[in-house]
Amino acid sequence: MKKLFFVAVLSFGSLTAFAQAGEDVALETTQTAIAQDDFSEIETSDLPEAVSTAVSTDYPSGAISKAYVNKQEQYKLEVTLEDGTTGTLYADKDGNWIEL
Known part of the structure; x- marks a missing residue:
């Protein structure tokens, strides 16, 4: 009898766990804007x-x-x-590669 009662409680507990409503998760969206790089x-x-x-x-x-060129004489190619x-x-006026 104890085993039957124990099985019934476990079954009822596991069924109610699946019957719960799921949580609504709100995702935040992040947008990144790149500023104008002043190249003409x-x-x-x-x-x-x-x-x-x-x-x-x-x-080769x-x-x-x-x-493109900016005021610091850096070139965007x-x-x-x-x-x-x-x-x-990106290069400077002397032909050296740079990172911007």
Whole structure:
């Protein structure tokens, strides 16, 4: 009789555990906005020779598709490789790679 009572209590307890309403979880969404980087577009022919040389040396299969400059004479370059991949590089006026 004790076993029957124990089984009945366990069964009832486990069934009520599944019958509880789930909690509503509110997810917070965080949006990050990137500020304007103050680069203005220039012609690729207006790039300093040191920057053009750095691209051709380090990325021989790359071609500069767009170029931008800011007030600190830092250059933002959009480079396309032969296989179609594109990337953005940053360089100073002396052709040294920088991270922004």
